[in-house]
Amino acid sequence: VHAAGALVMADVSTLAEGVAAARLGADFVSTTLSGYVPGQPKRTGPDLDLVAALAAATVVPVVAEGRINTPEDAAEALARGAHSVVVGTAITAPTALTARFVTGITRR
Template sequence: MTPPPSASPLAALTGRLIVSCQAPPGDPMRHSDTLVRMARSAQAGGAAAVRVNEPEVVAATVAAVDVPVIGLWKDGDTGVYITPSVRHALALVDAGAAIVAADATGRPRPDGSTFADLVAAVHAAGAHVMADVATLDEGREAAAQGADLVSTTLSGYAPGSPRQTLPDLRLVTDLAGAVDVPVVAEGRVATPEQAAAALAAGASSVVVGTAITAPTALTRLFVAGLAS
């Protein structure tokens, strides 16, 4: 197994907030300059890192902020589509990502590689890997394959995980007791209280996206509330 690079960007995340600065296809916010400004605003507010989609946006964000950039590349919308191949992962490293986030579920990867292949390639290129998982077993396996962090990103969205409207704090606690790498709470964290609860449950850091950076989705919530 290729050893990971130095842990310097990981130490900066302990006990801190990571802000996911993304927008879905077709959303008015999905523009590189807008997303970079979003990342700069997150840094100004105290975020320890930002999570950014696609190499172009990663490169622009790296040039604009002084916090670690966690890069991912969503390619498609079914199966393994979060950084689905070694090629995607290395493109993110080339763009400047300090940490590459990738699907680490047990589902087959489109290029026939394994998650361990992706980890080895990213480590050899000098970056770290965040494993996006849905279950405890996936988190254990990802850590065993060399992931530097394990995140609950896919809980509730991938097969084998419970559908729920709240953060999966049980998975956070279970992972924290089962792996020797930092556990990141991500998914449906909607309030500062929920973020604090995630740290109390064993998370090393917390990712918040929609509740901070998605005005279209938040507007829809208010519109639906007024219509009910």
């Protein structure tokens, strides 16, 4: 990939994977897979602890990705050392957006 002139972003689920990916030449590490890999606990929010751990343990930029649902989640990811934040479903999926509103309304 590097020989073709492109950068490499490694999607990881653990600190060990992120450290290994950086050591093997990844240009970025992303928390994309945290909470989605079999054998790991499912998460309802972003893995901000992993963001902080990766930022402290690697010299490559860390991308916070996965269940970033609010502006507060994004700001906290940046505060914990993320170089950047990927927001997906929270802003791109009409069904998920509608479900959040319905849940909020019915709780009241």
